[in-house]
Amino acid sequence: MHALLELPENLLSVQSFLADKIVEVESRFDEQLVSALPPVSALCAHIERYRGKMLRPTLVLLCGLATRADASQTLDADHITLAAVTEMVHMATLVHDDVLDEAEVRRRGLTVNKLRGNEAAVILGDFLIASSYHLCSQTRRPEAALVIGRASMDMCEGELLQLHHRENFSIDETTYEAIVRRKTGALIGASCRLGGLASGAAAEVCDALDAFGLHLGAAFQIQDDLLDLTGRERVVGKSVGQDAKTGKLTLPVIHHLVNADNAQRLETVRLLDLLAEQADGVDARDLAGALDTTGSIEHARREAVDRVEQAKSCLACLGKSDAKSLLEFLTKAVVDRAF
């Protein structure tokens, strides 16, 4: 979120406050991963390169700010710690995802599995999960530990469900939603909830923040689906067309397969097979062309915008504040982004 442009003038001061706090989150993150063992430190150092948008920590901090008892109150050590925890859980999933997808590049650098082998990558991912849980427990807040534990379980359930339906061309939008809710939504929802929790917000406010994060996560995932289909590699910063290559069905594809006539459906399934086989002469643009015949890309765009609106409506329980305005601004940015 550092690179957020065109922010309204009145939000610049909260953005600058946030940027300072994110630096503290990064330090907390790095401190937790210090190891007395050189081979472990070397691997952890590599992880720092993975740092990206810092969406989850940003949400912990902003939800923490937006639920303070009064505007003069600042964020405390628990907000910083819990923000670092959410990023560490996210990093662990990236490291393991790269093993599962046999990915070679992440954020323009080589993946741990490519560089040091699958074994090191699996164990490093486990180390990150264990470290995140240990860091979370340092706040001595059992409620926070339960939230992180539950979100981590949900993420795995989402991954297992996705794996179960891989290359299942008759998956429906309900199943897609069940996967995304767990795989992407759960940790984003948990991040928002933890911000409220650390500020001592009421249970119903924490629930609303969690619901906000679930919708935001869904919008975020659908936008990722769209960028993988229609984005430009140099702008997105990672390979496009990966979903078709790894047999993951995305919202536009699912909508298309349900709504296409039989001939078109067969044609698209053939194209998906070719893309999965990485056959020459076909790419994501061919798929995007097919999906347009049923208005499926437009459908997914509308769905993402819809989820953004639902997310925003969950913020109604919050009083007016710059933090709330920035949350709303970021929410909209999720579907406007081209990267």
Place this chain on the structure above:
Amino acid sequence: MHALLELPENLLSVQSFLADKIVEVESRFDEQLVSALPPVSALCAHIERYRGKMLRPTLVLLCGLATRADASQTLDADHITLAAVTEMVHMATLVHDDVLDEAEVRRRGLTVNKLRGNEAAVILGDFLIASSYHLCSQTRRPEAALVIGRASMDMCEGELLQLHHRENFSIDETTYEAIVRRKTGALIGASCRLGGLASGAAAEVCDALDAFGLHLGAAFQIQDDLLDLTGRERVVGKSVGQDAKTGKLTLPVIHHLVNADNAQRLETVRLLDLLAEQADGVDARDLAGALDTTGSIEHARREAVDRVEQAKSCLACLGKSDAKSLLEFLTKAVVDRAF
């Protein structure tokens, strides 16, 4: 520990009490892994087949019993929960170890990776880790969560250290001890500590129990090393000669390579290479024969017995009780076992 034979008469009642409690631990374990998603439940059901000696939960319960304020006090729900947690953390490492070792058989059944692929096995392991943390946090004891988090980190560090030294023929006993302390000792130490913690034992008693577990874990690992070299497959219940095959240096091999003369050392390194390549005509018995020339198998046996004695001396802080006697009995059984 169910199958413990030749237990002194006076310990039969505590053993029977323990057997009932282990059934409760198993129920707690299974309850935590119930999932609303059929593909997740199916994988978790497979995990039940992995249940083995239940060493870690047994230690939680026995250390819990041995540190009760008075002998009339029983074990409570937290002892049962924490016992289930230690077994779940252990299970997670077994599932991931089988992926890393490309193992096909575990406890006479097929491994998850063999049956359902590496992807499912990596995610299932992650699910078990997350579930164990979530279960641990249900006790609302931040201290317990920190112990489990730290032990899990240590285990990963031990694995990474072992991976770093794979096929390094000049590794010394200090490095071996550093690996074993983390890989095997940490969770066994944590299990003993958690038993004391749940009984409200003093900090120095918990520390002594942890130290007891570290020594016990080392003895256990050395005995495993020996069984992999000299055990009979049908008795051990898993393939023997695996350590040489996967390039893991064990205590007898390390002692031998340090103490053999140059010619013998070269000969043994050649043999280790052949075993790693799974060449025809050589097996673990050839290696055992070479190790005998420097008395290295005997050295490892003495070391295991020595660690058992050190473990027992850590129990000096405990008052006399049947639970303490059973702990001492089990400690000795670790180096007497043939499986």
